[in-house]
Amino acid sequence: xxxxxxxxxxxxxxxxxxxxxxxxxxxxxxxxxxxxxxxxxxxxxxxxxxxxxxxxxxxxxxxxxxxxxxxxxxxxxxxxxxxxxxxxxxxxxxxxxxxxxxxxxxxxxxxxxxxxxxxxxxxxxxxxxxxxxxxxxxxxxxxxxxxxxxxxxxxxxxxxxxxxxxxxxxxxxxxxxxxxxxxxxxxxxxxxxxxxxxxxxxxxxxxxxxxxxxxxxxxxxxxxxxxxxxxxxxxxxxxxxxxxxxxxxxxxxxxxxxxxxxxxxxxxxxxxxxxxxxxxxxxxxxxxxxxxxxxxxxxxxxxxxxxxxxxxxxxxxxxxxxxxxxxxxxxxxxxxxxxxxxxxxxxxxxxxxxxxxxxxxxxxxxxxxxxxxxxxxxxxxxxxxxxxxxxxxxxxxxxxxxxxxxxxxxxxxxxxxxxxxxxxxxxxxxxxxxxxxxxxx
Numbered sequence: 001x002x003x004x005x006x007x008x009x010x011x012x013x014x015x016x017x018x019x020x021x022x023x024x025x026x027x028x029x030x031x032x033x034x035x036x037x038x039x040x041x042x043x044x045x046x047x048x049x050x051x052x053x054x055x056x057x058x059x060x061x062x063x064x065x066x067x068x069x070x071x072x073x074x075x076x077x078x079x080x081x082x083x084x085x086x087x088x089x090x091x092x093x094x095x096x097x098x099x100x101x102x103x104x105x106x107x108x109x110x111x112x113x114x115x116x117x118x119x120x121x122x123x124x125x126x127x128x129x130x131x132x133x134x135x136x137x138x139x140x141x142x143x144x145x146x147x148x149x150x151x152x153x154x155x156x157x158x159x160x161x162x163x164x165x166x167x168x169x170x171x172x173x174x175x176x177x178x179x180x181x182x183x184x185x186x187x188x189x190x191x192x193x194x195x196x197x198x199x200x201x202x203x204x205x206x207x208x209x210x211x212x213x214x215x216x217x218x219x220x221x222x223x224x225x226x227x228x229x230x231x232x233x234x235x236x237x238x239x240x241x242x243x244x245x246x247x248x249x250x251x252x253x254x255x256x257x258x259x260x261x262x263x264x265x266x267x268x269x270x271x272x273x274x275x276x277x278x279x280x281x282x283x284x285x286x287x288x289x290x291x292x293x294x295x296x297x298x299x300x301x302x303x304x305x306x307x308x309x310x311x312x313x314x315x316x317x318x319x320x321x322x323x324x325x326x327x328x329x330x331x332x333x334x335x336x337x338x339x340x341x342x343x344x345x346x347x348x349x350x351x352x353x354x355x356x357x358x359x360x361x362x363x364x365x366x367x368x369x370x371x372x373x374x375x376x377x378x379x380x381x382x383x384x385x386x387x388x389x390x391x392x393x394x395x396x397x398x399x400x401x402x403x404x405x406x407x408x409x410x411x412x413x414x415x416x417x418x419x420x421x422x423x424x425x426x427x428x429x430x431x432x433x434x435x436x437x438x439x440x441x
Contacts, residue, residue, distance in 0.1 A: 034396045044430065047431060048406075048408070051410050059410075094147040098149055100153060118137065136182050142163055152202070170192065189208075193248065197310075203226070203229075207253060209250060215246075222240045224236070224252070224254060253305060255310035260284030267298060292338055304320075309355065311357050317357050321350060325351070327345040345365075351370060352404070362387050377403070380420055403423040404420045
């Protein structure tokens with residue numbers, strides 16, 4: 001579920017290794033909790049691969065280890081369990097995980113065996129245990145990277161990854177499964193970064209960006225591609241072309257709701273040259289609606305792309321960093337229009353953040369101050385939105401001086417899970433988690 005590019009610079013700045021730690025309440029400086037969030041607990045000594053919350057309230061964190069993938073689960077109403085291994089993942093890297101509508105977890109990973117690069121998946125079985133790992137794709141030349149996984153309520157799945165081949169460059173590959181059967185791999189062209197979404201009706205969409213030219217005349221091109229009603233991928237729609245870039249600026253985000261309507265948000269320049277956040281929507285099989293400016297003065301926060309999330313009720317919520325470094329949000333109600341933007345954070349200087357929306361349309365956002373260009377963020381905070389679109393009070397998950405990397409958040413039917421890497425010192429950075437249950441509001 002967590003594939004957000006908004007932590008790209010942070011991710012590149014830290015490399016950690018170690019074993020899984022015990023789940024214990026910590027006495028380290030920086031650990032706190034208010035507003036219904038549980039006191040943080042330590043889950044691991046390493047950076048986790050992914051997190052998700054199931055419809056029934058189960059929670060999962062997948063953790064990479066040299067011997068294979070380890071799963072930590074917190075059953076609904078229970079406590080964090082001991083680490084359990086996911087079979088067949090001894091060579092796994094770039095882990096992704098997501099629950100389906102029956103609260104069964106799917107895991108996807110990349111691996112290399114000899115000369116073969118492979119994409120594999122496995123899922124929990126209704127009676128317990130795991131399915132035999134399924135090979136989604138194999139290539140014997142080049143490299144695989146940037147894996148993403150999305151699963152809908154019916155258990156349909158889509159995975160996307162970048163295939164790099166000498167002399168060919170970087171290409172986006174996508175595969176989808178329906179009723180447990182994986183289809184052919186689709187090639188969607190050259191890509192630098194992307195985000196993949198899958199709706200409950202089985203239709204997918206992807207937003208991509210790439211670069212043309214050479215320094216100092218490099219142009220960034222952001223496009224969105226939807227599936228047609230037949231399931232074939234349609235032509236790419238160019239959202240914005242940004243000339244003379246030195247780093248990515250226009251990267252967008254995409255979501256598909258249960259009826260197949262795609263929503264995409266991205267940054268572009270207005271006629272006066274200022275940066276704005278734009279949104280466009282398109283029903284499956286129909287043309288795109290005219291773009292709407294959600295924030296005419298959004299600013300070009302190149303290290304923090306926006307996010308957009310769709311709920312089963314048809315509502316969509318967009319999140320982005322404003323030019324003053326405050327976190328903003330806007331909601332599109334089913335059958336309505338975009339509401340006015342809401343200032344989620346009052347702090348000025350937010351760089352490190354994440355957000356999610358549950359099937360009912362409720363939302364959660366977490367953030368820290370600073371954290372720019374590899375520096376850790378300071379003080380993890382959270383705020384929740386109810387299904388009517390009203391945001392609650394700001395809560396402190398850690399103390400204001402707590403240093404952290406990799407904040408990740410997931411939400412399912414009102415239950416929220418926040419996970420982050422707590423920087424204790426230069427040699428100690430355990431992963432911690434805090435939970436907010438729907439009944440604690």
